[in-house]
Amino acid sequence: MEAPLLHLALVGTPNSGKTSLFNALTGSRQKVANYPGVTVERKEGFFVTPLGRQVSVVDLPGTYSLRGRSPDEEITRDFVLGKASGEIVPDIVLCVADSTNLRLTIRLLLELKRTGRPMILVLNMFDIASRRGIDVDVERLAKELDVPVVTSIAVRKGGTADLLKLTDEISAKLAAEPQDNSWRALTVSELRATQREADRIIADCVSLPARPDTWTARIDAVVLHPVGGLIVLALILFVMFQAVFAWAQPAMELLKSGFDSLGELVHATLPDGLLQSFLQNGVISGVGSVIVFLPQIILIFLFILLLEDFGYMARAAFLMDRIMGGAGLHGRAFIPLLSSFACAIPGIMATRVIDDKRDRLTTILIAPLMTCSARIPVYTLIISAFIPAKDVWGFVNLQGLVMFGLYTTGIVSALAVSFVIKFFMIRDYAPAPFMLELPDYKLPRLKSVAIGIFTRAKMFLYRAGTTIFSMMVLIWFLASFPQPPAGATEPAIDFSLAAMIGKALAPLLAPVGFNWQIAVALIPGMAAREVAVAALGTVYAIEGGKEAAEQIGQVLATKWSLATALSMLAWYIFAPQCASTLAVIRRETGSWAWMGVTFAYMLVLAYAASLVTYNVAVALGAG
Amino acid sequence: MTDTTDTRSHMPLGLAQRGYTGVIQHLAAKEAGSALSEVELESRLIELGFVEGARVEILHEGLVGRDPIAVRVDNITIAVRRREAMAIIVA
Ligand SMILES: Nc1nc2c(ncn2[C@@H]2O[C@H](COP(=O)(O)OP(=O)(O)OP(=O)(O)O)[C@@H](O)[C@H]2O)c(=O)[nH]1
Ligand SMILES: [Mg+2]
Numbered sequence: 001m002e003a004p005l006l007h008l009a010l011v012g013t014p015n016s017g018k019t020s021l022f023n024a025l026t027g028s029r030q031k032v033a034n035y036p037g038v039t040v041e042r043k044e045g046f047f048v049t050p051l052g053r054q055v056s057v058v059d060l061p062g063t064y065s066l067r068g069r070s071p072d073e074e075i076t077r078d079f080v081l082g083k084a085s086g087e088i089v090p091d092i093v094l095c096v097a098d099s100t101n102l103r104l105t106i107r108l109l110l111e112l113k114r115t116g117r118p119m120i121l122v123l124n125m126f127d128i129a130s131r132r133g134i135d136v137d138v139e140r141l142a143k144e145l146d147v148p149v150v151t152s153i154a155v156r157k158g159g160t161a162d163l164l165k166l167t168d169e170i171s172a173k174l175a176a177e178p179q180d181n182s183w184r185a186l187t188v189s190e191l192r193a194t195q196r197e198a199d200r201i202i203a204d205c206v207s208l209p210a211r212p213d214t215w216t217a218r219i220d221a222v223v224l225h226p227v228g229g230l231i232v233l234a235l236i237l238f239v240m241f242q243a244v245f246a247w248a249q250p251a252m253e254l255l256k257s258g259f260d261s262l263g264e265l266v267h268a269t270l271p272d273g274l275l276q277s278f279l280q281n282g283v284i285s286g287v288g289s290v291i292v293f294l295p296q297i298i299l300i301f302l303f304i305l306l307l308e309d310f311g312y313m314a315r316a317a318f319l320m321d322r323i324m325g326g327a328g329l330h331g332r333a334f335i336p337l338l339s340s341f342a343c344a345i346p347g348i349m350a351t352r353v354i355d356d357k358r359d360r361l362t363t364i365l366i367a368p369l370m371t372c373s374a375r376i377p378v379y380t381l382i383i384s385a386f387i388p389a390k391d392v393w394g395f396v397n398l399q400g401l402v403m404f405g406l407y408t409t410g411i412v413s414a415l416a417v418s419f420v421i422k423f424f425m426i427r428d429y430a431p432a433p434f435m436l437e438l439p440d441y442k443l444p445r446l447k448s449v450a451i452g453i454f455t456r457a458k459m460f461l462y463r464a465g466t467t468i469f470s471m472m473v474l475i476w477f478l479a480s481f482p483q484p485p486a487g488a489t490e491p492a493i494d495f496s497l498a499a500m501i502g503k504a505l506a507p508l509l510a511p512v513g514f515n516w517q518i519a520v521a522l523i524p525g526m527a528a529r530e531v532a533v534a535a536l537g538t539v540y541a542i543e544g545g546k547e548a549a550e551q552i553g554q555v556l557a558t559k560w561s562l563a564t565a566l567s568m569l570a571w572y573i574f575a576p577q578c579a580s581t582l583a584v585i586r587r588e589t590g591s592w593a594w595m596g597v598t599f600a601y602m603l604v605l606a607y608a609a610s611l612v613t614y615n616v617a618v619a620l621g622a623g
Numbered sequence: 624m625t626d627t628t629d630t631r632s633h634m635p636l637g638l639a640q641r642g643y644t645g646v647i648q649h650l651a652a653k654e655a656g657s658a659l660s661e662v663e664l665e666s667r668l669i670e671l672g673f674v675e676g677a678r679v680e681i682l683h684e685g686l687v688g689r690d691p692i693a694v695r696v697d698n699i700t701i702a703v704r705r706r707e708a709m710a711i712i713v714a
Contacts, residue, residue, distance in 0.1 A: 196674065
């Protein structure tokens with residue numbers, strides 16, 4: 001008879017390497033990074049032990065106790081206690097410890113023991129502990145705790161061999177009878193007692209060297225300097241946005257000319273007609289105009305991944321805590337907001353680590369104002385068409401500077417919105433506390449960064465191939481049908497459905513300087529922001545007819561005034577142009593109302609910002 | 624030999640300067656004026672390793688109001704605000 005599926009759960013303090021272990025065991029690619037609170041969801045994976053036992057393992061958010069103070073910690077508590085109805089209780093709880101920092105995990109383990117679940121203590125990051133000269137008497141520790149103990153190195157090949165072996169041994173003799181669960185929330189004195197007990201056991205079994213991690217101390221002396229640290233943070237962000245603009249150019253040019261030649265090839269080989277127009281204008285001009293931005297997307301993710309793996313994120317949160325506090329934001333909000341530069345969706349999910357409900361809600365509401373990577377195509381397209389690529393002050397690229405300005409405007413507006421929310425929620429109580437572990441720095445691991453980049457690039461291309469492609473088909477169809485009557489002299493597109501829709505909406509958008517082509521592009525842009533670029537590409541390509549192979553950027557430069565271009569940039573800082581973000585807001589706040597509030601306030605801000613920008617620009621002669 | 628813990632007077636960690644080192648004497652969550660209830664604040668501090676007898680050192684402080692502070696507790700570093708650190712009585 002085949003043995004039933006064995007259920008394991010990974011529990012431990014934040015940043016102890018649970019997800020790394022999960023990935024090593026199951027071959028998954030869940031997100032790993034060097035700061036507490038990376039995992040905010042439950043993830044299940046499967047593997048087979050050396051002896052052939054089928055195992056299901058669940059990765060859980062990190063926690064210091066089973067009290068469940070924030071939404072992510074509740075997930076862990078409920079799973080370990082089997083609270084969520086119909087849940088399977090884990091057969092074995094793997095309590096994962098950072099071996100360089102055992103105090104808090106051993107206390108957690110003593111608390112976990114009360115749940116009566118069989119356990120294994122996994123001393124992870126054992127490589128770092130050995131390098132630092134931390135000596136753990138594993139056998140004695142197992143005896144004192146009355147729990148099997150095993151060492152592991154989750155990020156090294158074969159680093160989980162001992163754990164696998166032990167799992168086989170233990171699962172063979174698991175008691176069929178479930179043990180009593182005597183867990184209940186610990187009182188303060190019980191907590192204190194468990195921590196004392198943990199400290200006593202550690203004193204008996206672990207010998208710590210006198211020298212702490214000197215690298216971390218040396219780097220922090222600069223990075224956490226009250227003034228120097230903020231300068232470093234500003235520099236990092238500045239270099240990041242400059243790089244996204246400047247360094248990606250060669251690769252983008254290459255892609256661009258590739259798509260151009262492809263378009264010309266299609267134009268030359270296929271006979272004039274619908275098929276030629278569909279491939280050249282709909283597919284290549286549309287989807288191609290988005291894929292061109294892949295190098296920039298990769299660069300921004302590279303920066304964020306490096307900062308995350310290095311261990312900088314928690315430092316940035318430390319530096320920004322009081323500054324953001326002035327705008328009514330919590331220090332823990334910094335990491336979700338910084339991840340929102342990549343995409344607001346993981347950013348909004350990451351707010352689960354914030355325990356105060358109001359702080360969390362505020363962060364969710366403003367996360368979409370952070371300039372996500374989907375805005376990069378829109379910004380880049382307009383900037384390169386309208387802003388000259390010259391250097392200012394000798395070394396700063398003007399286009400990069402404008403880009404930096406757009407990002408800054410997003411950040412400042414987010415802080416302003418948060419300030420207004422704080423004002424409305426009038427706080428008559430002290431702000432929620434900020435308590436965050438600052439992990440030791442780690443050298444980013446090439447493999448994990450590469451996997452991270454690869455995953456994001458794949459996601460981007462997948463989106464280009466699905467959402468964006470299908471939107472493009474729609475746009476192409478709307479822009480091509482109905483066909484013009486024979487002998488018509490105006491551009492064919494003027495007779496199309498797209499023109500009808502665009503012209504119907506145009507009066508609404510005329511005050512902000514948008515023409516009907518923009519109105520058409522904004523609607524499918526709701527599915528994903530980049531679609532607006534692709535849609536403009538298609539609409540102008542069809543309108544342009546024969547010269548369609550022309551670059552969309554050059555077309556815009558001739559068709560739009562500078563005022564319209566600036567107005568469009570202002571629009572995109574604020575516009576709620578992303579259906580998936582709205583859906584995540586609904587899910588995470590559990591309310592349609594908050595989704596509606598987000599949509600409404602962003603739309604109002606977008607319209608107002610564009611209105612002001614356009615009129616000021618026209619008044620200054622840019623109309 | 625003089626024992627510093629005997630001669631130094633007790634003070635809240637929240638008032639200490641950068642570079643301060645000491646040993647936790649007891650927790651006084653009631654007086655801290657935190658948004659958290661007394662029990663909750665004390666529980667969280669203990670869960671982060673702030674228990675009697677632990678060695679603490681203030682490694683770094685922020686710019687605005689020298690807040691928050693980065694505290695070395697045994698061999699980990701924790702960022703807390705001074706308001707919550709007021710509950711940690713050291714000497
Ligand atoms: N050197 C070394 N680094 C490790 C090991 N295990 C994990 N890491 C690193 O430790 C950091 C944290 O790893 P994660 O797997 O994200 O930790 P986690 O426990 O899932 O963290 P949360 O989800 O935030 O609770 C990452 O930078 C990993 O690369 C290990 O055995 N050795
Ligand atoms: Mg994790």
